[in-house]
Amino acid sequence: MEKYVAYYAAADEHEFFNTTEEAQNWLEEYDSQDGISEETISGKNYIAEVKLFSSYRITDEKKNYKDGEWPYPDEYDNWGIVEYVPPKDARQDDIEEKPSSV
Secondary structure, three states: OOOEEEEEHHHOEEEEEOOHHHHHHHHHHHHHHHOOOHHHHOOOOEEEEOOOEEEEEEEEEHHHOOOOOOOOOOOOOEEEEEEEEOHHHOOHHHHHHOOOOO
């Protein structure tokens, strides 16, 4: 899992990278294509180390209940909590396990 995120303010885009060098190259590539943006000049671009990622953990599922007993809104097939975990503990499949209506 990538450890750094770079943000290019002029395009409101971000990317994840394994090294700060890769992140810096990505930012410099933007400026070389479009010219140096006002956002770059004013310090709005950044490279940051990612400390925590969001992770969704299912705590209950509709399939565990009989008709009418599900205590959560009907549009959800599962219920859970969002936790923030270090990159080494973040699971790539968390996106696939989010509530079905999201």
